[in-house]
Amino acid sequence: MAKFPTKRRLPPGQIETRKWPVLDLGDQPNLSANDWSFSVAGLVSNPIKWSWADFMAQPQTDNISDIHCVTAWSRFDNHWQGVSAKHLLSVLQPKSDAAYLMIKGYDGYATNVPLKWFDDDDVLLAHSWEGEPITREHGGPVRLILPKLYFWKSAKWIRHITVMDQNGPGYWEARGYHMEGDPWKEDRTE
Numbered sequence: 001m002a003k004f005p006t007k008r009r010l011p012p013g014q015i016e017t018r019k020w021p022v023l024d025l026g027d028q029p030n031l032s033a034n035d036w037s038f039s040v041a042g043l044v045s046n047p048i049k050w051s052w053a054d055f056m057a058q059p060q061t062d063n064i065s066d067i068h069c070v071t072a073w074s075r076f077d078n079h080w081q082g083v084s085a086k087h088l089l090s091v092l093q094p095k096s097d098a099a100y101l102m103i104k105g106y107d108g109y110a111t112n113v114p115l116k117w118f119d120d121d122d123v124l125l126a127h128s129w130e131g132e133p134i135t136r137e138h139g140g141p142v143r144l145i146l147p148k149l150y151f152w153k154s155a156k157w158i159r160h161i162t163v164m165d166q167n168g169p170g171y172w173e174a175r176g177y178h179m180e181g182d183p184w185k186e187d188r189t190e
């Protein structure tokens with residue numbers, strides 16, 4: 001085994017798990033695909049409101065990425081399918097002063113993400129995991145997957161994104177979690 005692997009996979013302070021723990025505020029919305037819709041407003045040229053049919057009519061992407069939760073577990077090689085953030089942004093056309101997103105779930109949860117972290121090839125609005133619909137407990141019918149930040153940024157039961165020029169805290173960020181949350185820098189708390 002190489003003494004100095006060229007690419008470490010486990011960020012500092014993390015432990016690999018094969019299970020997929022469930023973490024949320026405890027109120028898991030029970031949304032059928034037909035109950036679900038998703039909207040984006042704020043500093044964009046083309047605000048959207050997508051039904052499930054509108055969402056599924058967008059180009060579909062799949063990729064494999066790792067989960068890093070701030071509670072110290074990481075899960076490798078998760079296969080996701082959905083609509084890429086790159087595609088969403090191409091539809092929205094953010095304005096020149098757009099810099100931060102507030103991402104909201106149907107349970108009232110919110111988390112803030114800088115646009116520069118959202119605008120990446122591995123970011124998805126995901127509807128499937130390992131070829132199956134994402135279960136209710138993991139945020140189905142649609143959740144965000146933003147693998148390069150701690151998993152609290154990956155909002156489950158995604159409902160709305162507000163595009164802003166100023167940063168502001170979401171649920172956990174208002175309670176001491178980091179405004180960015182890069183696991184490689186151990187951005188756990190502010």
Ligand SMILES: Nc1nc2c(c(=O)[nH]1)N[C@H]1C(S)=C(S)[C@@H](COP(=O)(O)O)O[C@H]1N2
Pocket residue numbers: 020021022023024025026069070104105106107109137138139151152153154155156157158
């Ligand atoms: N809507 C919503 N999204 C959420 C949360 C939540 O409470 N509500 N919890 C976050 C936290 S703290 C984590 S670690 C992950 C957990 O996702 P999982 O239950 O699929 O592992 O979801 C994130 N997204």
Ligand SMILES: [Mo]
Pocket residue numbers: 023069070071151152
């Ligand atoms: Mo978390």
